[in-house]
Amino acid sequence: MTTSHITEFHQRDLPAAQRFAVQGMHLDRYTSNALESYLYGKLATYQAFDPATIALGAYVDQRLVGFIFARITSDHAHRLNWHQRLYVRLAERVIAWSPYRSEATAYDRANQQMFRQLRDPQPDAEITFFAVDPQMTGHHIGSQLLAAVEHRLAGKRLYLYTDSSCNYPFYFKRGFTAAATRTLTLPPDEQELTCYLLTKQLVTTPQTPV
Template identity: 50%
Template sequence: MRISNTPRLKLKWTQRCYTTLGRHVIALGSYAGESKQYDQVNQQMYLEFGELVPSAEITLFAVDPALTGHHIGSRLLHAFEQYASHELIYLYTDSDCNYPFYFKRQFNVLAQRKIHLDENDPASAALTCFLLYKQL
């Protein structure tokens, strides 16, 4: 999670290496084209904020599926909302994720786009990308 005008967390060198390695694996692997297309769609949707500039982004939000039902995600999101009170927050998600989780917590859809990750196969399943926001 990232909030404007707050100091960035210092990552350990092992954490920096791990995230850098992850980016390189995606860039070199078979998902490189899909990742680029996904990022481009997210950038296009972000432009729909227009002059309204959000001050906080949820960059990664995940809970182990084995822990579903223990309200861990709800508690984590609530803690973040307390920390970022009075901020306009946003996040990207898609139809392969548990996006209804955010709707239940009063996030609004700013934009959505359908994409086919396999551009060579128009019959491939479409993925719906969402840009969600919430004013705290």
């Protein structure tokens, strides 16, 4: 087990976070175009970072090895600067006209449908993005990050979206349960993807993070 230093995420590390995200989202399954993967990974990272009220990074020898972004649902942090926000607006317009628009729309619609299924109490906080350097797999970096964010959100009901292309069993082993699921069939190879909305009620008195 590698013990990382969990601290506030440094905005300068967004490019590294983006690289982890591209690999974690397995974008190579949907496009062989490296530029498309880069641009979409950058957009997804920005979209998750901007509203985050909690942004933590795991560092080993001052090198980012993982990150987790979360937000309290009633708050919005506005972390992006003006040119990053401009990139988001332009990229969203490009995707709206891209061949992958239908896939993105189907995925977003599935998430919205699952959220409407949630019963009271409604969740208080969301994990918006979570990824670890693939070279650090097996070093419990993800567990350390999750423990740290749960410590910050003690007493709240936490939720997140994930799918079968990701390491979703990780969350089940740490007390999350599936509140809703949806199965999608995505072009071009009619690949089936199961979407999950997971929730966890955090204890009021937090444990010390690992």
